[in-house]
Amino acid sequence: MEDRIRIDKFLWTVRLFKTRSVASEACNAGKIKIRDVNVKPSREVVVGDEIHALLEGGLHKTIRVKALLKNRIGAKLVSEYIEDLTPPEEYERVFLLQKMMSEKRERGSGRPTKKDRRELDWLKGDC
Secondary structure (H helix, E strand, O other): OOOOEEHHHHHHHOOOOOOHHHHHHHHHOOOEEEOOEEOOOOOEEOOOOEEEEEOHHHOEEEEEEOOOOOOOOOHHHHHHOEEEOOOHHHHHHHHHHHHHHOOOOOOOOOOOOHHHHHHHHHHHOOO
16 A cells, blocks of 8 residues: 555545545535644645544534545445544434435425425525
8 A cells, every 4th residue: 555645535445425526526625624723635634634624515524534545436445445423413313404405295295386495495595
């Protein structure tokens, strides 16, 4: 294995981001931190680093680097390279947020009327 690897590449290889360019954009946007400091995509990661990442959906994920790797791996092997330190309360918070934001209508009630649509928009804060 290697001693160091770029953080954008590491985040991509352990499947936190779908592409390396999305991982780079997250770094540039200040969504990735090591030791409470925003990092650039070129920042090198070493074993033992604790990475804080703000992922899509508002999930604040915390991971610790257990080992470095060169190429992208399968999802089943990710646990060999990172340790998930994210508290369960964070996953519950994101689940509840997603549940609150979803719209559900009774089956067979038909399409929403214009009035229904306005009420839904008002509840979601889109007005």
